[in-house]
Amino acid sequence: MASIALIGPGRHGTAIAELFASHGVDVVIYHHHAAKAEAAAQKIRKAAVDAQVQVAADLASAVEGQEVVVLTTLWDQPQREVLAELGSKLAGKVLLDVSNPLDVTLAGIVPRSPAEGSAGQFVATLLPHGAGHAKAFSNLATAFIREGADREPPAILPFAADSAATASVIRPYLSATKWKPWLVGDISASRDLEIGGKFNAVQGAYGRSQLNEEQMLEYAGPEWEHR
Secondary structure (H helix, E strand, O other), rough: EEEEEEEEEOHHHHHHHHHHHOOOOEEEEEEOOOOHHHHHHHHHHHOOOOEEEEOOOOOOHHHHOOOEEEEEEOOHHEEEEEEEEHHHHHHHEEEEEOOOOOOEEEEEEEEEOOOOOOOOHHOOOOOOOOOOOEOOOOOHHHHHHHHHHOOOOOOOEEEOOOOOOHHHHHHHHHHOOOEEEEEEHHHHHHHOOOOOOOOOOOOEEEEEEEEEEEHHEEEEEEOOOOO
């Protein structure tokens, strides 16, 4: 574990990239607008500690050789386009999905109700065979992504994973950020991790959505196990 790819660094995605880079994880980013990718890279580099931040020329080179691909585009159509283009290149990798079912329109941000039940379950329908799928960071406001790291005792980062194998891959990456990862279910639990879900609509020791271990045990019980 030394590097991740991050696709679509907007505000939320850039904050996630800063979190990883500030904890020694190299980041390769890609945005279909090169200028936006370069601007995000400059910001991420300022936060980096013993980590390299690179801008990929295209999607294929962004994910090449990576074990984990973090998808931080807007949901629905942008996700369809990215995942369709990557296709089988995601096989053998884990996609870390941070999406919420929100449309950004000229009138503002408009919530949607995915037919699949959640944005995470929607993304699951787009993934190729052989790609792992994890879900995290959807419950956190952008400002809390780095703020919640490096707490003592650690703040809990709830995550979902489609299999025990996927959970074992993604857990060390999440742990590297100095949040404490806590498996809360498979991808069917995505709704709990999204806007308005049980892990978003809760006040913890360090602010909204930021529980410590004692609070998490009381609120949600022990970690979930794949069977």
